[in-house]
Amino acid sequence: MMTPSDGPLLVVDDLHTVFHTPRGEVRAVDGVSFQVAAGETLGLVGESGSGKSVLGRTVMGLIATGPATTVSGQVLLDGRDVHALKPGQRRQLWGPEIGMVFQDPMTSLNPVKRVGTHLTETLRRHLHCSRKEATERAVDLLNQVGIPEPVRRLTQYPHELSGGMRQRVVIATALACDPRLLIADEPTTALDVTVQKQILDLLASLVSERTMAMILISHDLGAVAGRTDRVQVMYAGRTVEAGPTRTVFDSPDHPYTDALLASIPQLSDQPHTVLRTIEGNPPDMTRPPRGCRFGPRCGRADDTCTDLMPALVAVPDGPARQVACHHPLLSIESLEPNAPLTEAGHGR
Amino acid sequence: MAGSGTAHLRPGQPRALAVDDLVVEFPVRRGTVHAVSGLNLDLLPGETLGILGESGCGKSSAGRAIMQLPPPTGGSVRLGEVELTGMKAQPMRKARSRMQLVLQDPVSALNPRRKVKDLVVEGLEIWGWGDRDRATFVDSLLSSVGLDPEAVRDRRPHELSGGQCQRVCIARSIALEPDVLICDEPVSSLDVSVQAQILNLLEKARERLGLSMVFIAHDVAVVKNISDRVMVMYLGKTCEVLPSADLENAALHPYTRLLLASVPSEADADREAEPTTAVEMPSPLDPPSGCRFRTRCVLATDRCAAEEPLLREMNPGQFVACHHV
Numbered sequence: 073m074m075t076p077s078d079g080p081l082l083v084v085d086d087l088h089t090v091f092h093t094p095r096g097e098v099r100a101v102d103g104v105s106f107q108v109a110a111g112e113t114l115g116l117v118g119e120s121g122s123g124k125s126v127l128g129r130t131v132m133g134l135i136a137t138g139p140a141t142t143v144s145g146q147v148l149l150d151g152r153d154v155h156a157l158k159p160g161q162r163r164q165l166w167g168p169e170i171g172m173v174f175q176d177p178m179t180s181l182n183p184v185k186r187v188g189t190h191l192t193e194t195l196r197r198h199l200h201c202s203r204k205e206a207t208e209r210a211v212d213l214l215n216q217v218g219i220p221e222p223v224r225r226l227t228q229y230p231h232e233l234s235g236g237m238r239q240r241v242v243i244a245t246a247l248a249c250d251p252r253l254l255i256a257d258e259p260t261t262a263l264d265v266t267v268q269k270q271i272l273d274l275l276a277s278l279v280s281e282r283t284m285a286m287i288l289i290s291h292d293l294g295a296v297a298g299r300t301d302r303v304q305v306m307y308a309g310r311t312v313e314a315g316p317t318r319t320v321f322d323s324p325d326h327p328y329t330d331a332l333l334a335s336i337p338q339l340s341d342q343p344h345t346v347l348r349t350i351e352g353n354p355p356d357m358t359r360p361p362r363g364c365r366f367g368p369r370c371g372r373a374d375d376t377c378t379d380l381m382p383a384l385v386a387v388p389d390g391p392a393r394q395v396a397c398h399h400p401l402l403s404i405e406s407l408e409p410n411a412p413l414t415e416a417g418h419g420r
Numbered sequence: 421m422a423g424s425g426t427a428h429l430r431p432g433q434p435r436a437l438a439v440d441d442l443v444v445e446f447p448v449r450r451g452t453v454h455a456v457s458g459l460n461l462d463l464l465p466g467e468t469l470g471i472l473g474e475s476g477c478g479k480s481s482a483g484r485a486i487m488q489l490p491p492p493t494g495g496s497v498r499l500g501e502v503e504l505t506g507m508k509a510q511p512m513r514k515a516r517s518r519m520q521l522v523l524q525d526p527v528s529a530l531n532p533r534r535k536v537k538d539l540v541v542e543g544l545e546i547w548g549w550g551d552r553d554r555a556t557f558v559d560s561l562l563s564s565v566g567l568d569p570e571a572v573r574d575r576r577p578h579e580l581s582g583g584q585c586q587r588v589c590i591a592r593s594i595a596l597e598p599d600v601l602i603c604d605e606p607v608s609s610l611d612v613s614v615q616a617q618i619l620n621l622l623e624k625a626r627e628r629l630g631l632s633m634v635f636i637a638h639d640v641a642v643v644k645n646i647s648d649r650v651m652v653m654y655l656g657k658t659c660e661v662l663p664s665a666d667l668e669n670a671a672l673h674p675y676t677r678l679l680l681a682s683v684p685s686e687a688d689a690d691r692e693a694e695p696t697t698a699v700e701m702p703s704p705l706d707p708p709s710g711c712r713f714r715t716r717c718v719l720a721t722d723r724c725a726a727e728e729p730l731l732r733e734m735n736p737g738q739f740v741a742c743h744h745v
């Protein structure tokens with residue numbers, strides 16, 4: 073087994089999550105790879121149906137091979153394959169190793185249990201604390217996530233708290249056992265703008281304080297832009313582009329990333345600026361296109377794109393930049409703009 | 421209850437919609453929820469007014485009260501020259517057909533059992549077809565909102581995507597060629613690429629039909645994009661009214677500035693994140709005295725608790741309700 077210093081904390085290699093539905097196979101995650109090191113934040117962005125949430129849950133082991141689901145590929149957390157573990161062993165990971173924050177804080181909390189119970193339950197089960205010790209630590213955790221009057225809050229029920237406060241409780245629960253990896257799936261989507269900023273600030277400071285690794289899953293490109301070190305853009309179950317957040321957002325290489333960024337209204341634009349849109353709809357995931365999945369909606373697509381699935385390859389457009397496109401929008405002239413980057417995609 | 425003032429109104433000009441001292445209160449067991457407390461606004465023909473605020477600020481209650489769904493607790497709503505409040509039910513329905521509402525969740529806004537071709541013309545079924553030909557009208561209406569009539573005409577809402585459903589809702593609301601369109605968070609449940617399509621569509625419809633629009637939303641950039649004038653609300657009161665072009669750089673009210681500072685951006689990466697203690701919006705059951713924002717305001721003094729600020733013109737077209745700007 074590796075020690076933490078040997079390499080990245082989390083290695084995801086060629087991960088596939090396939091749901092077998094009556095309408096056919098849905099390849100929700102179709103060959104995604106990435107790594108996250110301790111203290112690093114990775115953003116997973118994409119629109120609904122891009123597979124980002126399924127990816128997050130598969131990484132965590134919440135979605136695993138079962139009667140209607142097939143997971144293949146590897147998820148190595150500190151050298152251990154999450155999907156090779158028995159369900160009981162996997163459950164041991166949730167809390168001490170991987171913490172998770174979901175979108176809707178109301179449904180993440182049990183409505184008939186007090187706030188304190190959510191925290192002490194986790195502490196007692198995983199860290200085998202005594203009742204008294206667990207309560208003390210729970211107060212401490214609520215303090216850390218910025219909840220005023222923590223002692224009083226422990227005896228309150230989730231419905232007595234505001235949405236932002238509930239999300240802070242969820243974060244406190246996720247952090248109770250000091251996980252090394254935090255997966256935050258749309259943690260601020262249900263919250264107001266001013267609260268959203270508070271929660272994102274809180275997550276960022278906790279990550280740097282504890283040198284935790286974090287995966288921030290979001291459809292909000294603005295939220296990801298300022299809070300992540302690297303970003304991975306998903307479309308129809310595949311990674312279309314990956315790289316350091318700032319360079320990806322400043323000069324996107326993939327036409328989809330470019331179009332997505334252009335479709336967001338900017339505060340600096342004049343009122344009534346016509347927004348760029350992406351024509352068409354995302355593909356039906358039971359029958360995805362044979363070649364590039366974005367091909368049918370892409371202005372740069374040609375026959376190569378229809379026939380050949382582009383592989384995610386390194387591009388010389390900056391350090392650690394990767395793109396899966398036959399005709400990327402490279403800002404460096406050295407590459408022939410129309411030459412396909414690879415001879416054969418690794419698509420099926 | 422006193423409102424935030426009327427300095428921002430333009431009484432000399434023809435107005436598509438005028439709202440005076442609108443009050444919306446809901447009686448609950450523990451008292452009264454003060455959702456909207458004395459809202460004044462006017463809308464010039466062809467103008468888009470954006471109402472910006474967070475949940476609980478009363479922006480949706482205001483939109484619904486303007487539609488008389490349900491009628492407000494107090495105040496007046498004039499659509500063109502017609503006073504809607506206090507009207508009898510039947511004439512009010514007729515008068516109100518000049519004003520239409522587009523809601524946040526397009527899927528639940530549509531009857532799941534009806535087909536698109538019937539949904540979009542429900543208003544005409546009620547108010548009469550005039551000399552329109554049904555089939556051609558449905559097709560041209562669907563095309564005008566960017567839907568392929570052939571593909572969607574015989575579908576039901578569950579067979580369409582969220583963006584397509586919102587297009588159907590917009591088609592439905594413009595079928596009667598209204599004067600005023602009230603959009604309550606019409607794009608907040610949609611993906612960004614679809615959001616851009618719907619915003620462009622609303623803009624096009626407004627130009628083509630000469631609509632006046634009230635656009636209610638919480639997203640600062642979206643409101644700026646579609647509006648001519650922006651009104652910022654907090655806990656049922658107006659904080660600031662300003663031309664949307666000035667929103668980013670010239671906003672003065674501390675709450676508007678807080679909203680602007682909260683918009684996530686790439687610049688967040690350049691500063692150290694400071695964990696802050698959670699701040700709660702006060703309960704609308706018992707709003708703070710004086711300025712309602714004072715409990716969260718960095719500029720607040722004793723005067724803010726004692727005296728309610730009224731909207732004052734700070735720059736041409738910009739009105740701010742704050743003692744300290």
